[in-house]
Amino acid sequence: MEAVFxxxxxxxxxxxxxxxxxxxxxxxxxxxxxxFLVIFGAGFSRVIGNLTPGVDFIQFIYPxxxxxxxxxxxxxxxxxxxxxxxxxxxxxxxxxPLSRTGIVLGKAGGTALIALGQGLVMLVLAxxxxxxxxxxxxxxxxxxxxxxxxSLSGLGxxxxxxxxxxxxxxxxxxxxxxxxxxxxxxxxxxxxxxxWLEVISKINPLTYGVDAIRQVFxxxxxxxxxxxxxxxxxxxxxxxxxxxxxxLDDAMVIAALGIVLLTAAVWSFNKxx
Amino acid sequence: MNVxxxxxxxxxxxxxxxxxxxxFNVPRGEIFGFLGPNGAGKTTTINVLCTLLRPTxxxxxxxxxxxxxxxxxxxxxxxxxxxxxxxxxxxxxEQNLRFHAYAYHVPGAVREExxxxxxxLVELSDRRKSKVSTYSGGMKRRLxxxxxxxxxxxxxxxxxxTLGLDxxxxxxxxxxxxxxxxxxxxxxxxTTHYMDEAEHCDRIAIIDYGRVVALDTPDNLKDSMGGDxxxxxxxxxxxxxxxxxxxxxxxxxxxxxxxxxxVPHGDTFLPKFVRNFxxxxxxxxxxxxxxxxxxxxxxxxxxxxxxxxxxxxLRTMMRGHS
Numbered sequence: 001m002e003a004v005f006x007x008x009x010x011x012x013x014x015x016x017x018x019x020x021x022x023x024x025x026x027x028x029x030x031x032x033x034x035x036f037l038v039i040f041g042a043g044f045s046r047v048i049g050n051l052t053p054g055v056d057f058i059q060f061i062y063p064x065x066x067x068x069x070x071x072x073x074x075x076x077x078x079x080x081x082x083x084x085x086x087x088x089x090x091x092x093x094x095x096x097p098l099s100r101t102g103i104v105l106g107k108a109g110g111t112a113l114i115a116l117g118q119g120l121v122m123l124v125l126a127x128x129x130x131x132x133x134x135x136x137x138x139x140x141x142x143x144x145x146x147x148x149x150x151s152l153s154g155l156g157x158x159x160x161x162x163x164x165x166x167x168x169x170x171x172x173x174x175x176x177x178x179x180x181x182x183x184x185x186x187x188x189x190x191x192x193x194x195x196w197l198e199v200i201s202k203i204n205p206l207t208y209g210v211d212a213i214r215q216v217f218x219x220x221x222x223x224x225x226x227x228x229x230x231x232x233x234x235x236x237x238x239x240x241x242x243x244x245x246x247x248l249d250d251a252m253v254i255a256a257l258g259i260v261l262l263t264a265a266v267w268s269f270n271k272x273x
Numbered sequence: 274m275n276v277x278x279x280x281x282x283x284x285x286x287x288x289x290x291x292x293x294x295x296x297f298n299v300p301r302g303e304i305f306g307f308l309g310p311n312g313a314g315k316t317t318t319i320n321v322l323c324t325l326l327r328p329t330x331x332x333x334x335x336x337x338x339x340x341x342x343x344x345x346x347x348x349x350x351x352x353x354x355x356x357x358x359x360x361x362x363x364x365x366x367e368q369n370l371r372f373h374a375y376a377y378h379v380p381g382a383v384r385e386e387x388x389x390x391x392x393x394l395v396e397l398s399d400r401r402k403s404k405v406s407t408y409s410g411g412m413k414r415r416l417x418x419x420x421x422x423x424x425x426x427x428x429x430x431x432x433x434x435t436l437g438l439d440x441x442x443x444x445x446x447x448x449x450x451x452x453x454x455x456x457x458x459x460x461x462x463x464t465t466h467y468m469d470e471a472e473h474c475d476r477i478a479i480i481d482y483g484r485v486v487a488l489d490t491p492d493n494l495k496d497s498m499g500g501d502x503x504x505x506x507x508x509x510x511x512x513x514x515x516x517x518x519x520x521x522x523x524x525x526x527x528x529x530x531x532x533x534x535x536v537p538h539g540d541t542f543l544p545k546f547v548r549n550f551x552x553x554x555x556x557x558x559x560x561x562x563x564x565x566x567x568x569x570x571x572x573x574x575x576x577x578x579x580x581x582x583x584x585x586x587l588r589t590m591m592r593g594h595s
Contacts, residue, residue, distance in 0.1 A: 006376070010375045017364065021364070084361075088357050088358050089359055089361045094325060096376040
């Protein structure tokens with residue numbers, strides 16, 4: 001047990017140390033979500049207007065952008081594993097008297113902390129996009145963002161556990177990240193889409209992360225709202241088999257996924273030589 | 274007492290046996306060398322001993338701990354310097370060492386002092402706050418050496434510690450290693466394909482195609498060659514060969530116009546031979562056999578001093594086992 005905890009904090013410590021020392025990464029991790037927010041917000045909000053009484057488009061995508069920035073930050077966990085393997089540092093880690101489980105959890109924990117930071121920094125933008133924010137909301141968001149980021153870090157590490165090159169990893173992540181983000185309800189409600197798209201969106205775990213974060217921002221009564229056209233298909237919340245997901249439901253889906261991904265990542269890491 | 278015990282160790286990658294039934298013991302305090310060409314299985318053996326690879330067969334223990342069953346204890350007992358750099362280049366030297374200290378549970382009370390002392394030893398104190406990416410190859414290797422020693426290991430593994438370094442840095446690294454053995458009571462296990470480095474070892478195992486073909490002190494290995502190597506050139510080499518055969522019962526060979534043969538006590542043999550020789554001699558030399566000669570005799574081929582890229586390693590391994 002001691003080896004697990006030691007592994008966790010040593011690895012997390014080093015990842016955080018590196019993050020604050022790399023200014024380019026520090027800046028780029030905030031630039032991308034900001035770009036999306038500005039482009040999509042400014043570009044679409046005039047055209048789309050209100051989705052639901054009182055919710056304009058930019059208020060709708062803003063929570064989604066936070067989820068997206070956490071997702072992208074979390075997948076960095078995998079990139080850092082591949083990076084360490086390519087530059088040899090992974091050997092120093094693997095021959096140290098640390099448990100592999102601890103190493104994986106430390107990687108996930110460190111990355112999650114960074115991703116959490118990135119998500120929270122995005123909150124500063126709330127007043128500029130017309131979203132009201134209260135301390136209570138931030139308190140709810142923190143555990144939520146931690147669950148989302150730890151789970152998705154598990155995905156990054158799982159992919160990375162067998163990848164040898166950064167290029168390969170980045171390519172794979174591009175292939176995964178694009179559909180994951182676009183089909184997660186960040187940019188449009190997942191109810192008013194063709195049936196096949198709806199199915200894919202509801203399988204996509206990120207959908208539940210986005211939904212939970214959005215509900216924290218826009219209020220719990222939101223999922224039930226019918227939408228501006230008076231059509232149930234325009235409802236913003238996520239409905240699975242007739243059940244509208246609450247924040248807690250969403251969190252449980254993501255947490256369950258995270259446990260599966262991290263277990264798989266630990267297994268894969270333990271087996272590698 | 275043996276700190277490393279290896280018995281019939283085998284490691285196969287698919288059908289390729291990189292290590293093929295290797296056995297040896299290393300007593301405490303010894304400098305033990307693995308000498309062999311690239312692809313002979315040296316690095317694979319180290320990787321098994323340091324728990325990075327699981328053996329396919331056989332048994333190995335380090336500091337009394339089984340490498341498969343007690344990996345944590347093994348890891349705590351050893352320090353490593355790998356062939357390829359394993360530093361975090363975006364951190365400073367001090368940060369790299371501190372990471373290592375945390376990972377190996379070096380008590381806080383001695384940590385900073387130990388870090389400062391080791392940086393002093395490898396002469397990097399003035400660069401301790403520089404990022405490793407600004408270091409030269411030799412500086413990185415020195416930093417790795419310091420890091421490998423940080424947690425007071427019992428055994429230090431050095432995998433080709435001076436590969437790719439200039440002669441001056443190589444000599445430097447060796448000075449540290451020899452000083453360390455005196456001061457820290459370390460056992461040192463190293464691999465090399467440089468003959469002159471093998472000379473520094475108390476004992477060496479010559480390894481080729483995954484097998485240990487000889488294991489002894491450098492002097493004994495050289496003595497096993499049957500004495501000194503004499504090279505001479507006569508006006509009539511044929512005549513010299515015949516005389517050596519008939520009168521002294523030796524087996525000389527002629528290469529590139531030079532007659533070469535091994536003889537015990539070459540220094541006393543030579544004056545006697547010259548006095549009695551019926552032909553005119555042009556040149557004559559006597560030298561102690563080198564480990565090169567030993568390697569050539571034992572394996573039938575010279576040690577290949579090629580680049581250590583993985584393809585070359587794979588090819589050499591394939592050649593040996595197909």
